[in-house]
Amino acid sequence: xxxxxxxxxxxxxxxxxxxxxxxxxxxxxxxxxxxxxxxxxxxxxxxxxxxxxxxxxxxxxxxxxxxxxxxxxxxxxx
Numbered sequence: 001x002x003x004x005x006x007x008x009x010x011x012x013x014x015x016x017x018x019x020x021x022x023x024x025x026x027x028x029x030x031x032x033x034x035x036x037x038x039x040x041x042x043x044x045x046x047x048x049x050x051x052x053x054x055x056x057x058x059x060x061x062x063x064x065x066x067x068x069x070x071x072x073x074x075x076x077x078x
Contacts, residue, residue, distance in 0.1 A: 002055050005029065005062035018066035026066065030059040 005026065012018040033055040040048030 002051060003058045005058045009062040009065040012062075012066050012069050016069060018069040021062075021066040023063070023066060023070075026059055026063050030056065030063065033059055 008021055008026075012021055033052055037049065037052035037056055040052050
C-alpha cells in the first residue's frame, strides 16, 4: 500500500476536484497505518517503522489534498 494514496492525491490535484475520493476510506487507511506504525515502534523494527511512516505521510497528504479541493469547490460555488 505504502505511497499509493499519493496517486489519488495527484489525480484530485490534476482535476481540481476530489468529488470521487472516499474520505472515510482514507480515514480508515490512516488509522490502519497509524496502528501498524505504533506496532512497529513497539517492536523497534526499523523496516516496519520506515514503511509505515511513509504510509502515514502518504495518506495524510491524500487527505489534505482531497480536503483542499473539496473546500475549494465549496468556496467557489458558494
